[in-house]
Amino acid sequence: MTQSLEWTSSTFGRGSTAAGQEVLKGxxxxxxxxxxxxxxRSQLDQFKKSPxxxxxxxxxxxxxxxxxxxxxxxxxxxxxxxxxxLSVDELRKLLRADPRTSAxxxxxKFFSLDAAATVLARGDGETKGFDLxxxxxxxQPASGSKFLVLSGHDSHRTSFVLVYYEGKSQRKLxxxxxxxxxxxxxxxxxxxxxxxxxxxxxxxxxxxxTGKVLFREPEEIVLLQP
Numbered sequence: 238m239t240q241s242l243e244w245t246s247s248t249f250g251r252g253s254t255a256a257g258q259e260v261l262k263g264x265x266x267x268x269x270x271x272x273x274x275x276x277x278r279s280q281l282d283q284f285k286k287s288p289x290x291x292x293x294x295x296x297x298x299x300x301x302x303x304x305x306x307x308x309x310x311x312x313x314x315x316x317x318x319x320x321x322x323l324s325v326d327e328l329r330k331l332l333r334a335d336p337r338t339s340a341x342x343x344x345x346k347f348f349s350l351d352a353a354a355t356v357l358a359r360g361d362g363e364t365k366g367f368d369l370x371x372x373x374x375x376x377q378p379a380s381g382s383k384f385l386v387l388s389g390h391d392s393h394r395t396s397f398v399l400v401y402y403e404g405k406s407q408r409k410l411x412x413x414x415x416x417x418x419x420x421x422x423x424x425x426x427x428x429x430x431x432x433x434x435x436x437x438x439x440x441x442x443x444x445x446x447t448g449k450v451l452f453r454e455p456e457e458i459v460l461l462q463p
Contacts, residue, residue: 250311312381317432318368319375321385323347328389331401335410338399344392347371352422360442367426369441374425375403378432378452384411386435386450388423396421398437400450400458412458414448 249255325346332342348371357369373387383403390396396416401408416423419439426436426447433452440446448462 253311314380315377317377317429318427320370320372321375323373331408338413341391341397345389347389348422353424355422356424356438357441359440363442367428369424369426371422371424376435382456386425388425388437390421394418394420396423398423412460414460
């Protein structure tokens with residue numbers, strides 16, 4: 238444990254809420270022991286504003302030598318929703334990778350690209366400020382969290398909505414909603430101003446025909462149809 242506070246020569250990275258500000262590591266002597274660690278990072282400006290802290294006690298440390306071999310990216314907040322492309326082969330590979338969806342894999346397909354218009358036409362025809370699509374969507378409900386959301390069907394009148402954790406190396410199933418004896422089409426509906434949820438629907442604007450995918454901190458997904 239460090240018993241003093243150090244100011245490093247580094248700053249918070251791009252995308253951080255404190256981007257460009259100096260990084261303070263550690264904690265003052267009168268802090269609780271759990272705060273006296275180098276992994277604790279604070280903003281220099283916030284430290285100076287606190288009347289209980291003595292800015293003169295801050296020491297400067299400059300590190301020399303080769304840069305670290307690995308770095309950790311600061312979580313960033315990008316667009317809430319982005320359409321993306323996924324082949325049928327990639328879809329079936331994702332389904333086969335999890336025993337809960339593997340039975341859908343052999344004949345799984347996406348709905349046609351123009352099927353979102355069918356979902357809209359079944360209701361009153363008003364989008365209500367939402368974008369409707371049958372394409373897979375990359376969804377970022379919060380900084381540092383990203384998911385792949387998709388809808389599709391198999392040849393046995395089973396439609397589905399699936400949500401995957403979007404990782405750098407692989408995707409893992411985060412949640413699923415299976416609709417037996419529902420031929421669809423099922424469209425995804427989202428509004429860029431609403432990050433915490435994305436809808437799915439077979440008849441947009443029709444009571445009982447629309448469900449929700451909800452994001453709950455820290456990284457939980459819930460699919461439901463009210």
